[in-house]
Amino acid sequence: MAETFKIGTRASVMAVRQTDAIIQALEKRFPEHRFEMVTRPAVADRDLKSRLSAMGGKGGAFITAMRGMMRDGDADMAMHSLKDLPGNDEYYADADFSIGACLPRSDPRDALVVRSGIDGEHPPAVIGTSSVRRTAFLRRLLPASRIVAFRGAADKRIERLDGGVPMEFNYGAKTPPIDALVLAKAGLERIDLGHRIARVFSVAEMCPAVGQGVVIAEYASGNEKIRRLLAGIDDRDTAYCYRAERALLRSLNGHCDSPIGGHAWIESGRLKLRAVVVSIDGRSLLEVCDDTDCADPVALGSRVGERLNALGAQTIIKESRFVD
DSSP, rough: OOOOEEEOOOOOOOHHHHHHHHHHHHHOTTTTTTEEEEOOOOOHHHHHHSOOOGHHHHHIIIHHHHHHHHHHOOSSSSEGGGGGGGOOOHHHHHSHHHHHHHEOOOOOOEEEEEOOTTTTTTSEEEESOOHHHHHHHHHHTTSSEEEEEESOHHHHOOOOHHHHHOOOOTTTOOOOSEEEEEEHHHHHHHHHOGGGEEOOOTTTTTOTTTTTTTTEEEEEETOHHHHHHHHTTHHHHHHHHHHHHHHHHHTOOOOSSEEEEEEEEEETTTEEEEEEEOOSOOOEEEEEEEOOOOHHHHHHHHHHHHHHTTTTTTHHHHHHOOOO
């Protein structure tokens, strides 16, 4: 019997595009059913002047509203960018929701977008980012540039970049106009702004965030009907990779905006994982690489995280908790 299922998402251009991709996958796999998008603004969409940490990190800023839609019965499932999903023990203690599906991974690399009229061949004077990880890597890669906090949806950030509009915070801080932004390459391409990319950072230069480039659908644990639907569109290779990366994040007890990079990929039948923890000033970098067969990605991620902890990763991660 045909049924209609609702997918919750934020109302930003990127969130809508990503949810459309899930809907298309579900419609192709289950043409007998209908799938509809429902939107709700997240806390971070309404408040651009507070620190993300004051909203409970990315989990509170982006994830809570989508889960609220499912709790309220307004959505059967919700779309998330996996990199926004917390990965520490506190997250796993809440068993009310589960990841049901991931789409095939898009390009996980970070990209530099420069202000119109700026020469992209030279390091920008002021670069904006909302990511502690990107801040740390930029200070390492481009030490002559000033890195400042700059929040908002990707398309809106680029509008403020081009207009020379500074970022103002409710605690009195104000950035100068910025010359460039660092954003996810996949996200820029998804919202048709790939032509603005001036430089793509290799994964060796700037190790991606755990889960970057992965779009997932979450559902209420125990809802077997939704679990079976989502299982029908789950991409196996991507799932192996993100499970290794998220096991790494959990082993490090990293919050969702720690200076942690984790990139897993499959090569010649082996699951490989490179993980990096970098200090906020960019001067210290810890790196571990390992691989295994694809049978146990969680064991790989946990092992890599334990090796980073043995090298002193927790000192760097704890320091990052005081940075927005």
